[in-house]
Amino acid sequence: VEISVVTSLADGSASLRLQVAIEAPQHSGLDGVLDYAAERRLAPGTLVRVPLGRRQVCGIVWAAGQAAPTEVALKPISHALTALPPLSPAWCALVEFCARYYQRSIGEVALAVLPPELRTLDEASLARRLKRLAAPASPGAADRGDATLPPLTHEQQSALDALATCAGDAGVALLHGVTGSGKTEVYLRAAASALDRGRQVLVLVPEINLTPQLEARFAERFSDRRIVALHSGLTPAQRLRHWLRAHLGQADLVLGTRMAVFASVPRLGLIVVDEEHDPSYKQQEGARYSARDLAVYRGHLERVQVLLGSATPSLETWQRAAQGRYRRLTMPTRVGGGAMPAVRIVDMNTLPRRKGVTTALSPPLLDALQQRIEREEQSLVFLNRRGYAPVLHCADCGWKSGCPHCSAWRVFHKLDRTLRCHHCGLTERVPRGCPDCGNLDIAPIGRGTERLEEQLTELLRGRDGGRPRIARIDADSTRTKGSLQASLEAVHAGEVDVLVGTQMVAKGHDFRHITLVAAVNPDAALFSSDFRAPERLFALLMQAAGRAGRDAARAAASEMWVQTWHPQHALYAALRRHDYEAFAKSQLDERASAGLPPFSHLALLRADARTADVARAFLQQAALQAAQLPDAQEAVVYPPVPMSVARIADVERVQMLVEADSRAALQRLLATWLPLLHALRRQHRGLLRWAVDVDPLAI
Ligand SMILES: [Zn+2]
Numbered sequence: 001v002e003i004s005v006v007t008s009l010a011d012g013s014a015s016l017r018l019q020v021a022i023e024a025p026q027h028s029g030l031d032g033v034l035d036y037a038a039e040r041r042l043a044p045g046t047l048v049r050v051p052l053g054r055r056q057v058c059g060i061v062w063a064a065g066q067a068a069p070t071e072v073a074l075k076p077i078s079h080a081l082t083a084l085p086p087l088s089p090a091w092c093a094l095v096e097f098c099a100r101y102y103q104r105s106i107g108e109v110a111l112a113v114l115p116p117e118l119r120t121l122d123e124a125s126l127a128r129r130l131k132r133l134a135a136p137a138s139p140g141a142a143d144r145g146d147a148t149l150p151p152l153t154h155e156q157q158s159a160l161d162a163l164a165t166c167a168g169d170a171g172v173a174l175l176h177g178v179t180g181s182g183k184t185e186v187y188l189r190a191a192a193s194a195l196d197r198g199r200q201v202l203v204l205v206p207e208i209n210l211t212p213q214l215e216a217r218f219a220e221r222f223s224d225r226r227i228v229a230l231h232s233g234l235t236p237a238q239r240l241r242h243w244l245r246a247h248l249g250q251a252d253l254v255l256g257t258r259m260a261v262f263a264s265v266p267r268l269g270l271i272v273v274d275e276e277h278d279p280s281y282k283q284q285e286g287a288r289y290s291a292r293d294l295a296v297y298r299g300h301l302e303r304v305q306v307l308l309g310s311a312t313p314s315l316e317t318w319q320r321a322a323q324g325r326y327r328r329l330t331m332p333t334r335v336g337g338g339a340m341p342a343v344r345i346v347d348m349n350t351l352p353r354r355k356g357v358t359t360a361l362s363p364p365l366l367d368a369l370q371q372r373i374e375r376e377e378q379s380l381v382f383l384n385r386r387g388y389a390p391v392l393h394c395a396d397c398g399w400k401s402g403c404p405h406c407s408a409w410r411v412f413h414k415l416d417r418t419l420r421c422h423h424c425g426l427t428e429r430v431p432r433g434c435p436d437c438g439n440l441d442i443a444p445i446g447r448g449t450e451r452l453e454e455q456l457t458e459l460l461r462g463r464d465g466g467r468p469r470i471a472r473i474d475a476d477s478t479r480t481k482g483s484l485q486a487s488l489e490a491v492h493a494g495e496v497d498v499l500v501g502t503q504m505v506a507k508g509h510d511f512r513h514i515t516l517v518a519a520v521n522p523d524a525a526l527f528s529s530d531f532r533a534p535e536r537l538f539a540l541l542m543q544a545a546g547r548a549g550r551d552a553a554r555a556a557a558s559e560m561w562v563q564t565w566h567p568q569h570a571l572y573a574a575l576r577r578h579d580y581e582a583f584a585k586s587q588l589d590e591r592a593s594a595g596l597p598p599f600s601h602l603a604l605l606r607a608d609a610r611t612a613d614v615a616r617a618f619l620q621q622a623a624l625q626a627a628q629l630p631d632a633q634e635a636v637v638y639p640p641v642p643m644s645v646a647r648i649a650d651v652e653r654v655q656m657l658v659e660a661d662s663r664a665a666l667q668r669l670l671a672t673w674l675p676l677l678h679a680l681r682r683q684h685r686g687l688l689r690w691a692v693d694v695d696p697l698a699i
């Protein structure tokens with residue numbers, strides 16, 4: 001390419017060169033940092049508007065000005081938003097690390113993690129918003145007296161003492177506490193100590209649904225402080241306002257989902273990651289970052305303490321704690337001395353079968369549920385499958401309700417008589433008869449939450465002898481705004497006998513009157529091809545068990561029921577003893593002998609195309625490229641295989657696993673390989689997209 005040689009700018013006014021991060025997607029091949037000319041020095045982290053082609057885009061000054069080269073004509077920046085304090089060097093360093101580690105461009109990550117509305121502001125609209133925020137400094141001025149604080153358990157006190165000995169230092173602590181052990185109180189006290197030092201606190205939670213609860217706890221404790229939330233459920237205006245309050249140092253506490261790890265927090269003093277094991281901390285598109293891992297890195301970068309809380313830590317975190325890299329704080333007992341629920345394993349093999357068909361609900365479980373209703377206690381029954389039945393079937397010709405566009409069945413939803421594909425969204429009326437042979441007797445196979453709700457309604461009686469009061473919480477029942485809140489309130493108000501739901505209900509919610517939790521059919525995860533499936537199942541069951549007996553007075557009578565065809569499985573044995581440590585040890589032993597994380601490091605290279613051949617050909621070429629690289633012998637590249645749902649919306653998805661013994665070796669390989677992949681992609685015209693996922697969670 002020939003660059004025309006001209007003098008910088010005719011009038012000589014813009015004589016400095018600025019590097020500006022702009023939103024350049026990974027596939028553009030740019031690293032997202034471009035040179036522009038400026039009249040004066042601007043601090044790195046300053047927001048600017050710059051021309052890009054025919055458009056004006058938002059950018060961030062990434063490196064300070066230096067003398068502009070005279071041989072290249074640089075476009076001048078349009079204007080700088082200097083009314084806003086620049087993003088901090090630590091923030092920029094976090095973005096750079098994320099981009100490098102997860103193999104994306106700096107500009108893409110930097111701009112994607114800002115509130116969308118901020119990227120559209122000009123000087124005037126920014127000034128208006130800042131003026132509105134300048135109003136009263138902090139809400140209320142209620143004094144909080146120590147007298148109102150709940151007494152600490154011995155375990156909480158030891159955990160806090162341990163944190164206090166290194167307060168103000170960097171370091172990661174794993175707070176391993178069973179559900180009900182009072183982890184939130186430890187977060188609150190640790191936060192209070194950071195706030196008293198004049199610092200801001202960042203608290204991450206896995207799901208939007210859980211933010212209002214935790215926000216309420218923090219708001220109640222810190223009535224003299226300003227708290228803002230950051231998550232995708234906010235309106236663009238709210239998100240901008242909250243972001244600005246954090247950035248300007250007006251908010252003392254920032255609470256949010258994974259995106260909040262990138263909040264600009266100038267006086268950061270503590271990061272809390274609640275339920276650190278939760279898979280939703282991993283972003284599943286764009287830069288596929290782990291907010292938990294970035295929080296740890298951010299703590300290291302800004303020399304602040306990071307507190308990772310969980311009853312069932314991820315095996316990665318557990319392993320680091322065992323190695324002494326994280327400090328381990330243990331809280332094995334529930335506040336108030338309540339017992340953990342007794343775990344009952346129901347062996348489904350021993351139950352009588354009706355004409356070869358087994359009932360979803362075993363008679364002993366039904367009896368136990370009925371007893372709860374008589375005693376005015378509540379139960380929670382969970383099944384990780386929504387809809388009425390996962391598939392419809394014709395017994396005459398063998399037809400099944402497959403999705404024409406995906407390698408998946410369409411789920412039967414009885415309430416609106418539809419067949420819905422949960423992958424591509426295709427929704428159609430249920431046919432009157434079999435589409436292939438006309439047989440009118442097509443029947444559902446298996447069960448989802450809708451059918452479970454129906455069966456429970458038939459098989460149980462309410463206290464008055466009438467119908468039992470059953471509520472269902474899943475992605476279908478909570479689609480309309482406010483419906484989740486209404487269902488939860490009905491449960492809290494005691495208007496529900498049995499709550500049926502997917503894993504949505506097993507996480508976090510604090511139900512006081514539930515004394516029985518039942519997992520109806522959790523076995524599938526035991527035999528999944530994904531090596532992390534047992535870890536996820538164990539965490540989910542432990543978390544679900546934790547929903548029972550949260551009210552100490554009822555704890556003694558609380559139970560967790562698990563219906564299984566594999567009662568001897570080691571996972572259930574550990575669950576019965578509430579023995580996370582034994583489970584973690586057996587899993588880590590298996591992982592060590594199989595060379596799986598955390599004993600190795602993985603990346604997934606994914607390719608999508610209209611045909612599997614095209615996707616596979618790209619990956620095979622990519623593997624050949626990798627074999628030529630200097631670091632090739634340090635990694636193993638496995639053959640391409642279809643993803644577990646191979647086709648979605650007529651797109652074939654193929655993936656290839658890359659494994660290395662060390663994180664550094666994997667990073668070295670990816671850093672030299674990725675530029676070649678951008679070039680290779682241009683030779684494979686049929687390819688729709690490709691992506692790399694570093695430290696993938698689902699294999
Ligand atoms: Zn048929």
Ligand SMILES: [Zn+2]
Binds near residue numbers: 403405406408424
């Ligand atoms: Zn589909």
